[in-house]
Amino acid sequence: MLTVEGLRIEQGTFFLTTDFEVAKGRRVAVIGPSGAGKSTLLNALGGYIEVAGGRVEVAGQDVTDAAPDQRGIAMLFQDGNLFPHLTLAQNVGLGIRPALRLTEAEMAQVRDALNRVGLAEFADRKPGDVSGGQQSRAALARVLVQAKPLLLLDEPFAALGPALRAEMLDLTSQVARDAGATVLMITHAPEDAERAADDLIFVEAGRVDPPRAVAEVMADPPEALRAYLGR
Template identity: 75%
Template structure:
């Protein structure tokens, strides 16, 4: 379970406030206008942005912990694959940043690639595969970390609609397989309907309580209605 209590981030004239709970295994779409604070929120939860307040994961207060000690894995917009490394090595970074992998750990990296449909591409470098396959490899590196909470900052935004939908389906499937909680930033309500159980609406630094997707999209509050253009 993720519990955010009195989280506050100040960046110049912008301030973000958040208090909400997310149950273990939930898939939450984080929606809101550009500049509303969505990436700031995930960065603060993940420990990548200075913040005050409490972040608890399964009852453990991780507010002062470094990002790699919070029980979370974060996937950013560009995937952050290293072009000089093979896909297997890129995934291996999620296990050991120094890449001194044991035989068992190399097997874990290859298994993670197999889990996202890239079992035959382990020795290729990012430049030798498609954009969608790069996204799959970046997702595999997140999965191999075996964290109970996944933070996704629009990692599939640059993909076409069909491929983005495929990646959303894949993410949902593997998250369910390991009972991981997912917070996923998206600008598209159809992505929330496809891949999420709940919606967390962010507007001008204010973070609403998560609500079921069907409920909030069928009867959105005024700010969300304006964002959706309804």
């Protein structure tokens, strides 16, 4: 599903290199200390920063030089990127058409996505009129309508309390399974990885370990991960 070969990222004195594969439908937690390169990795996969070398393949297509909207990838950022002057329905509709000139069928897609994340009755409200958790649900709905095979999540639920974060992780896992999508999710919390991921990628100082089953890694963490976990 996702193949990364010889990927090299250079940003000033920071370097990141990696090779790994993720099978279709897997949910992968990307974990590691602050500044290790987790967000840099996801932004490179999403096409938001240039890479110095290597290859990225999504669903059998080489997307290394493709624009973000041509990669088969949807990305959910930390702040959700909701526009405060638009309703939740309009914010979700941006995932289909940035100009918001939606057909009836596309409007039905928006309504369905809002319904799937439990926001059907809040469609006409603006982000400032709903809770932080509901804003996160709207941002997730916008990802849903894009119907991409690969979802990249850059800690979009980090600002939520533990119970609400767990709820959003469960919801994300559910909608990803329903859509048959593959997920790469950055988190600082090992409990999030254990709750919502099949596999784990550990990133430290620009080094990216290939994915391994979460249970296997947590049962016997490598030394660098053990130090990060404080074990």
